[in-house]
Amino acid sequence: MSERDDHELRISKIENGTVIDHIAGGHAPDVLAILGIGSSTDEVVSVGMNVPSDRLGHKDVVKIEGRELSQDEVDVISLIAPAASINIIREYGVAEKHRVERPAVVEGVLSCPNHDCITTDGEPVTSRFEVLDDGVRCAYCETILRENLTEHIDV
Numbered sequence: 475m476s477e478r479d480d481h482e483l484r485i486s487k488i489e490n491g492t493v494i495d496h497i498a499g500g501h502a503p504d505v506l507a508i509l510g511i512g513s514s515t516d517e518v519v520s521v522g523m524n525v526p527s528d529r530l531g532h533k534d535v536v537k538i539e540g541r542e543l544s545q546d547e548v549d550v551i552s553l554i555a556p557a558a559s560i561n562i563i564r565e566y567g568v569a570e571k572h573r574v575e576r577p578a579v580v581e582g583v584l585s586c587p588n589h590d591c592i593t594t595d596g597e598p599v600t601s602r603f604e605v606l607d608d609g610v611r612c613a614y615c616e617t618i619l620r621e622n623l624t625e626h627i628d629v
């Protein structure tokens with residue numbers, strides 16, 4: 475077994491569920507926040523932070539047993555972890571593997587911080603953000619969010 479395989483075994487393989495791999499070092503907690511996994515969760519979750527990686531130097535990994543992610547969840551993950559890969563695990567094997575793709579727009583998942591925005595003043599308007607290279611922009615009031623996107627998740 476190579477040294478690298480040994481590192482990989484820091485976290486056990488899972489039987490069924492999703493492995494979110496190649497998250498930039500330190501961002502696993504943001505991914506957990508997007509997925510609504512906090513201190514009161516009863517899901518079976520393994521987290522590796524700053525694990526050695528050939529491709530990224532150091533990476534974070536999140537493994538969630540018995541759950542496959544929705545496209546909305548994957549879209550938001552792509553905003554904070556653009557290099558992440560999503561592996562669907564079935565009966566211990568990698569059944570599907572794909573890199574996340576940054577969508578052109580995200581609808582109904584982020585809330586606009588502008589209290590005067592039509593999406594936050596009580597009107598039945600779904601939030602809509604255009605995805606930029608370095609952030610997202612509200613399609614209604616043009617407010618730009620660059621950091622702490624996880625604080626604006628509305629799911």
Ligand code: CTP
Binds near residue numbers: 482493559561565
């Ligand atoms: N994995 C897991 N449980 C399994 C199978 C795989 O937790 N039953 C994890 C692996 O530890 C790895 C990820 O899922 O973090 C992808 O597995 P695999 O494709 O076998 O690894 P690599 O070839 O290293 O993936 P990549 O090419 O995407 O780096």
Ligand code: ZN
Binds near residue numbers: 586587592593
């Ligand atoms: Zn707005």
